Amino acid sequence: MAAKPRRLNLTQKYQLMTRGLDWETTYQSMDDVFPYDKYEGIKIKDWDKWQDPFRLTMDAYWKYQAEKERKLYAILDGFAQNNSQLNISDARYMNAVKIWMQGVTPLEYAAFRGFAMLGRGFRGAGARVACQFQSIDEMRHYQTQMHAFSHYNKYFNGFRQFARIRDRAWYLSIPKSYFEDAVTAGPFELITAISFSFEYVLTNLLFMPFVSGAAYNGDMATTTFGFSAQSDESRHMTLGLEVIKFMLEQDEGNLPIVQQWLDKWFWRGYRLLGLVGTMMDYMLPKKVMSWRQAWEIYWEESGMALFNDLARYGLRPPKYHEVATKEKYRITHEFWCTIYQFSHATALYTWIPTEEELDWFSAEYGELFDTVYRPRYEYWAELDRKGERFFQKRLPVVCNVCQIPIFHTMPDDPLMNCCLVSEYKGTKHQMCSQGCKDIFDHEPEKYCQAYIPPQQIYQGNCGGATLEAYKEWLHIKDEETGEYYGSEDHIMWEGWKAQSGKPADAPA
Amino acid sequence: MSYQATIEPLGETIEVEDDQKLLDAALRAGVWLPYACNHGVCGTCKVDVLEGEVEHNEASSFALMDIERDEGKTLACCATLVSDIVIEADIEEEEDAQHLPVGDYTGKVVRIEDLTPTVKGIWLEVPGDGIEFQAGQYLNLNVPGVEIPRAFSLANPPSEKNVIELNVRHVPDGQATTYLHEQLKMGDELGFTAPLGRFFVRKSAPEPMIFLAGGSGLSSPKSMILDLLENGEERAITLVYGARNQAELYYFDLFSKLARQHANFHYLTALSEPADTDDWDGPRCFVHELAEEHFGKRFEGHKAYLCGPPPMIDSSITSLMRGRLFEEHIFMENFFTAADSAKPARRSALFKKF
Numbered sequence A: 001m002a003a004k005p006r007r008l009n010l011t012q013k014y015q016l017m018t019r020g021l022d023w024e025t026t027y028q029s030m031d032d033v034f035p036y037d038k039y040e041g042i043k044i045k046d047w048d049k050w051q052d053p054f055r056l057t058m059d060a061y062w063k064y065q066a067e068k069e070r071k072l073y074a075i076l077d078g079f080a081q082n083n084s085q086l087n088i089s090d091a092r093y094m095n096a097v098k099i100w101m102q103g104v105t106p107l108e109y110a111a112f113r114g115f116a117m118l119g120r121g122f123r124g125a126g127a128r129v130a131c132q133f134q135s136i137d138e139m140r141h142y143q144t145q146m147h148a149f150s151h152y153n154k155y156f157n158g159f160r161q162f163a164r165i166r167d168r169a170w171y172l173s174i175p176k177s178y179f180e181d182a183v184t185a186g187p188f189e190l191i192t193a194i195s196f197s198f199e200y201v202l203t204n205l206l207f208m209p210f211v212s213g214a215a216y217n218g219d220m221a222t223t224t225f226g227f228s229a230q231s232d233e234s235r236h237m238t239l240g241l242e243v244i245k246f247m248l249e250q251d252e253g254n255l256p257i258v259q260q261w262l263d264k265w266f267w268r269g270y271r272l273l274g275l276v277g278t279m280m281d282y283m284l285p286k287k288v289m290s291w292r293q294a295w296e297i298y299w300e301e302s303g304m305a306l307f308n309d310l311a312r313y314g315l316r317p318p319k320y321h322e323v324a325t326k327e328k329y330r331i332t333h334e335f336w337c338t339i340y341q342f343s344h345a346t347a348l349y350t351w352i353p354t355e356e357e358l359d360w361f362s363a364e365y366g367e368l369f370d371t372v373y374r375p376r377y378e379y380w381a382e383l384d385r386k387g388e389r390f391f392q393k394r395l396p397v398v399c400n401v402c403q404i405p406i407f408h409t410m411p412d413d414p415l416m417n418c419c420l421v422s423e424y425k426g427t428k429h430q431m432c433s434q435g436c437k438d439i440f441d442h443e444p445e446k447y448c449q450a451y452i453p454p455q456q457i458y459q460g461n462c463g464g465a466t467l468e469a470y471k472e473w474l475h476i477k478d479e480e481t482g483e484y485y486g487s488e489d490h491i492m493w494e495g496w497k498a499q500s501g502k503p504a505d506a507p508a
Numbered sequence B: 001m002s003y004q005a006t007i008e009p010l011g012e013t014i015e016v017e018d019d020q021k022l023l024d025a026a027l028r029a030g031v032w033l034p035y036a037c038n039h040g041v042c043g044t045c046k047v048d049v050l051e052g053e054v055e056h057n058e059a060s061s062f063a064l065m066d067i068e069r070d071e072g073k074t075l076a077c078c079a080t081l082v083s084d085i086v087i088e089a090d091i092e093e094e095e096d097a098q099h100l101p102v103g104d105y106t107g108k109v110v111r112i113e114d115l116t117p118t119v120k121g122i123w124l125e126v127p128g129d130g131i132e133f134q135a136g137q138y139l140n141l142n143v144p145g146v147e148i149p150r151a152f153s154l155a156n157p158p159s160e161k162n163v164i165e166l167n168v169r170h171v172p173d174g175q176a177t178t179y180l181h182e183q184l185k186m187g188d189e190l191g192f193t194a195p196l197g198r199f200f201v202r203k204s205a206p207e208p209m210i211f212l213a214g215g216s217g218l219s220s221p222k223s224m225i226l227d228l229l230e231n232g233e234e235r236a237i238t239l240v241y242g243a244r245n246q247a248e249l250y251y252f253d254l255f256s257k258l259a260r261q262h263a264n265f266h267y268l269t270a271l272s273e274p275a276d277t278d279d280w281d282g283p284r285c286f287v288h289e290l291a292e293e294h295f296g297k298r299f300e301g302h303k304a305y306l307c308g309p310p311p312m313i314d315s316s317i318t319s320l321m322r323g324r325l326f327e328e329h330i331f332m333e334n335f336f337t338a339a340d341s342a343k344p345a346r347r348s349a350l351f352k353k354f
């Protein structure tokens, strides 16, 4: 009798179903089949040395992902049927979700496209397979988030016409430009930017506060898709680590290139996260953790531990990380002060924090908050009481690299605005920081082509050269913008709470 | 109360305390399992439970779904044991590991020698079949009056089964080493558990070998090198050894003689802080610096074995990696003491072994 065939173990099965299906091309040269994986200067001597960061085969992948979907949609259905939007802490919280839907969810879609490119672009089969899985994951993240938010769209402003907002809203060029910068680089830079810098180094600062913030504020829909996405994250993070190690181990000439990318994408990622930090500090009525504290735990401790380990390869911590650390006391306040003044031109509401919240900021941020930001809020609150809620009349100047309004201050002087200028081909380009300026100066030909919404708007390319004309082109209605107190969201929330007999501001 | 977990495909068995997480116990026992978040949300640490039962605790229902629970999977970072278990993890099997059975032994002290002012050689006689081990492994020694056994590497080659040698450095204020230095006498009996650890020569790998040792970290390399040479090893072997001063430099004559007898064996030493009275015109630096100098800062194409106190291991890894020798080619035994494990670990998930 024939011997019973031995069951394949994980490694063998993976080997057969991935690399085992790959071949060296003969009708066409490998360089013609994979035309993009060399021009960035990254040298790979032996793709076979790529260590597969996880051994997942397609059959197992579909099975597990399908199960995750079933589970997630069962929870989302229950959420909708039980009117669970009533359980959130306060309607102000919804603005955090709006920011996520407007700014972050499109990044999931962008990531899907980026990884699809990578899944075709690398000549190593192991790397291609990992990227293909991730590409499908990202599409799933995008879809499940949209579905989760669609329930909120029935009740709250700011969720409708997501696609148009994504394309046209001036402030969303902040997250959008981050990904567009990455996908228009080469494949190795793209994967370094997304898998390593963003998903590995900074993801804890993004997902952790957002998901636990959502849970804490009673938003089970967001919490659930958050956990569902997090369960894919291990693969994404290990891919990020593997890619860095692979590049560094393959050829020593790769070190300076990788270092430059880490410098660049740390800074770009940090700037982008300023928005998340602001959401965390200001838009969560029930606070989880301040940005300052999150920065200390996830960057100063975990991030630096990672860079201590990376030092063994000869890498140093990213440039200007110490500037980011100095800014931890102010970045979210500077950001909120800015959004506060411009929310009439966004699909978001803003407000002055409550007395209790101001005290929490004082405790978390100390003297700087009390001397610099609290007086601003008191001044604006006073104007508001007089019926003169303050809004800027014009859109701001934004940084040519991170596309954030130029509101940041000098590293050692929180009262001095920082605006740096580079001249390229006879045009002046403004940047928010030395970090962004270095990025511009390294590739001026790329960034001089950046699409900068406020400039386009005032050139009349977005429906007309006035804010009013632009808002019409954006299809954004006054009711969904501006001040929270007295807004449609606020009035509806008060009404619900009155019906349920609970006072509006009481925690759920 | 504690349970045992056997980890396949390694076949390694570890102790897990009642309320201890499986991952934590494995990492502390020197068995690396894949992990990332360490709190049950990412799923990196998923393993198959082949036998026995675990509690999943706070594992997220997405990172560990119901169908996976039914299939007998668990998250090592969250799992606690409710019985002895056998798990299978996604880790590599080691071709050169011998998986020798661990046993409890009693040895009689037959020789004690001051190797240096701080390191004593202690020889224990094990009657009968003696003990089988792989060169580089260690034992857990029960020291009278000391609750938890202490780890010491075997310094004799495995061919000497009936008399084993330990090189014990006196740790100031150290309970066990103080006893061994001050009270132990000829004829005493000491119980121990052996052989332990995964520090052994990857004999099937073709590369020439570098041994980096500091202080009492000479014990394992001594066993490994004697074993290799006894068995007619022909690949190049370089031992780089560092001590503080001349009095701390031990087995100098033994290794100098071996270097004269074997053309493929090279022996290099350095003193980091020679005493004024030392008659030393050799290199004055640390082990890793001597290695860098000797190899011209290029270590590519070798296998490296590191043994000694944590700071020495740490600087050596950095030198090797800067010299382009990476994790898969580096093996080590870190001579941790209770003081080292009390320090907060500030490491990332970048490396599996260090």
Ligand SMILES: Cc1cc2nc3c(=O)[nH]c(=O)nc-3n(C[C@H](O)[C@H](O)[C@H](O)COP(=O)(O)OP(=O)(O)OC[C@H]3O[C@@H](n4cnc5c(N)ncnc54)[C@H](O)[C@@H]3O)c2cc1C
Pocket: B138, B146, B150, B151, B152, B153, B154, B166, B167, B168, B169, B170, B171, B172, B173, B174, B175, B176, B177, B178, B197, B216, B217, B219, B220, B333, B334, B335, B336, B337, B338, B339, B340, B342
């Ligand atoms: C695998 C392995 C192999 C080894 N091989 C060898 C070898 O071949 N030769 C050799 O000399 N050594 C070796 N060591 C190191 C050896 O095990 C230690 O030096 C020994 O355990 C010290 O025991 P002790 O009882 O003397 O000291 P301990 O009493 O354990 O104290 C050690 C140090 O820690 C401090 N300390 C104790 N408890 C704490 C606490 N809770 N918090 C903070 N500090 C504390 C003490 O003050 C002292 O400085 C090896 C270690 C390992 C892990």
Ligand code: FES
Pocket: A234, B034, B035, B036, B037, B038, B039, B040, B041, B042, B043, B044, B045, B046, B063, B075, B076, B077, B078
């Ligand atoms: S390490 Fe992330 S789930 Fe265990």
Ligand SMILES: [Fe+2]
Pocket: A108, A111, A137, A138, A141, A229
């Ligand atoms: Fe995603």
Ligand SMILES: [Fe+2]
Pocket: A271, A399, A400, A401, A402, A403, A404, A431, A432, A433, A436
């Ligand atoms: Fe900028």
